[in-house]
Amino acid sequence: MNTKRIALLVLGMTLLALVLVACGGGETQTVEVTRVVEVTRVVEVPAEGGEAAPAEPIKFAGGGDTLAQVQDRGILNCGVSGTLPGFSFLEDDGSISGFDWDYCRAIAAAVLGDADAVEGRPSTATERFPILQSGEIDVLVRNTTWTLSRDTSLGFNFAPTTFYDGQGMVVRKDSGITDLQGLEGGTVCVGAGTTTEKNLADVFRNLGINYEPVVFNDGPSTREAYDEGRCDGWTTDKSGLVAGLTQLSNPDEHIILDATMSKEPLGPLVRHGDDNWFDIVKWTVFCTFQAEELGITSENVDDMLGSDDPVVLNTLGVEGDLGQAMGLNNDFCATVIRQVGNYGEIYDRNLGPDTPFDLARGPNALWTDGGLIYSPPFR
Ligand SMILES: N[C@@H](CCC(=O)N[C@@H](CS)C(=O)NCC(=O)O)C(=O)O
Numbered sequence: 001m002n003t004k005r006i007a008l009l010v011l012g013m014t015l016l017a018l019v020l021v022a023c024g025g026g027e028t029q030t031v032e033v034t035r036v037v038e039v040t041r042v043v044e045v046p047a048e049g050g051e052a053a054p055a056e057p058i059k060f061a062g063g064g065d066t067l068a069q070v071q072d073r074g075i076l077n078c079g080v081s082g083t084l085p086g087f088s089f090l091e092d093d094g095s096i097s098g099f100d101w102d103y104c105r106a107i108a109a110a111v112l113g114d115a116d117a118v119e120g121r122p123s124t125a126t127e128r129f130p131i132l133q134s135g136e137i138d139v140l141v142r143n144t145t146w147t148l149s150r151d152t153s154l155g156f157n158f159a160p161t162t163f164y165d166g167q168g169m170v171v172r173k174d175s176g177i178t179d180l181q182g183l184e185g186g187t188v189c190v191g192a193g194t195t196t197e198k199n200l201a202d203v204f205r206n207l208g209i210n211y212e213p214v215v216f217n218d219g220p221s222t223r224e225a226y227d228e229g230r231c232d233g234w235t236t237d238k239s240g241l242v243a244g245l246t247q248l249s250n251p252d253e254h255i256i257l258d259a260t261m262s263k264e265p266l267g268p269l270v271r272h273g274d275d276n277w278f279d280i281v282k283w284t285v286f287c288t289f290q291a292e293e294l295g296i297t298s299e300n301v302d303d304m305l306g307s308d309d310p311v312v313l314n315t316l317g318v319e320g321d322l323g324q325a326m327g328l329n330n331d332f333c334a335t336v337i338r339q340v341g342n343y344g345e346i347y348d349r350n351l352g353p354d355t356p357f358d359l360a361r362g363p364n365a366l367w368t369d370g371g372l373i374y375s376p377p378f379r
Pocket of ligand 1: 084241
C-alpha cells in the first residue's frame with residue numbers, strides 16, 4: 001500500500017462556552033459546548049524502493065458506470081434533435097452540425113480524447129427522455145429546458161445552461177398582428193411534449209386570450225403546418241424560431257413578435273444515479289466557459305500550455321490533477337478546446353455573425369461582459 005490514512009482527532013475546540021439558554025420561568029442557564037472535529041487526511045507516501053506506485057483506480061461515490069461503458073465502447077452516444085439548424089442538424093450525408101452537436105463532440109473529446117468518437121441519435125421532443133432513461137444514449141444535448149420536474153421526478157440532472165433562451169411567437173406580417181393579444185380567437189401551432197405547450201397555455205390564460213392550440217408530434221411538422229397556413233401563430237423557443245424561419249417558404253413574410261413568454265435555459269442532461277458522469281458533463285461545459293474567459297482558444301491552446309498563469313495551467317491540466325478526480329486525463333480541458341473550441345468559438349461558429357442566424361450573445365455573454373456565462377474555479 002502506498003497510501004496511509006491518517007486520522008486526526010481534533011478535540012476540545014471549546015466553543016460557545018457561554019450559551020445562554022432561556023428556561024421555562026424566564027431564568028437563564030450557562031451551558032458549555034465542546035465541538036469535536038474529525039479530520040481524515042490521505043497522505044501519499046512513496047512505495048518501497050522510493051518509487052511512486054501506480055495510482056489505484058478511483059472508486060467514485062454516487063454509483064453508475066457510464067464513464068466505463070463509454071470508454072469500453074469507445075463511442076459516446078449523444079441524443080440530439082437533428083432537425084434544428086444552428087443547434088443540431090442532420091445533413092443528407094449523415095453528418096450533424098450545430099451548437100448542441102459541438103457539446104456532444106466536446107464531451108467525447110473530454111472522455112475519449114477524440115471529438116469524432118461520438119454517435120448522434122436524432123430524437124423528437126417526446127422520445128428524448130425515454131431514450132436517456134433507458135440508457136440508449138449517455139447524454140442528451142437537445143435544446144432541452146431545465147425545469148424542476150425534469151430535474152427531479154423525471155430523473156435527470158442538468159449540466160450548466162449552454163444557451164439562455166425564451167419562448168417566442170411568429171406570425172405573418174400581413175396578418176396585422178403586432179402582439180400576443182392580436183391572437184385572440186386565433187390558432188397557434190405548437191409541438192407536443194415541450195415546455196412550449198404548457199407555457200402557451202399559462203401565458204394566454206394569464207393574459208385572458210382565447211385561442212386554439214394545434215399540437216404536432218415534432219418540430220418540423222409544427223413548422224410546416226404553420227407554413228401551410230394552418231395556424232395564425234407558431235410558437236417555440238426563440239432560438240428554434242430563428243432557426244426555423246430560415247426553413248419557411250418565404251421567411252421575409254413572417255416576424256417574431258417582440259414578446260418573451262418564458263425562461264428556457266437549455267443545456268445537456270444525464271440520468272440520475274451517476275454522480276461522476278454528471279460531474280464530467282458539467283465540467284466539460286464549464287471548461288468551454290472558463291477557456292473563453294481566460295482567452296484560451298483552439299488556435300492558441302498549445303501556446304497557453306506554457307503560460308505563467310497558474311489558473312491557465314490548472315485549467316489545461318499542466319499543473320494539478322483535476323481531470324483525474326473524475327477519471328479523466330488531467331488535460332481533458334485542453335483536448336476539448338483544441339478539438340472543439342471555447343464557448344465563444346462554439347457560439348460564433350454555429351450562431352454568430354457569419355451564420356444565417358446572427359444571434360446576439362445577449363444573456364449568453366460571459367459574466368465579465370454582463371451575461372450569465374460563468375464557470376466556477378478550476379481548482
Ligand atoms: N426547449 C423546449 C422545447 C424543445 C423542442 O423540442 N422544441 C421543438 C421546436 S423547435 C423542437 O426542437 N423540435 C424539433 C424536433 O422535434 O425534432 C423543451 O425543452 O421542451
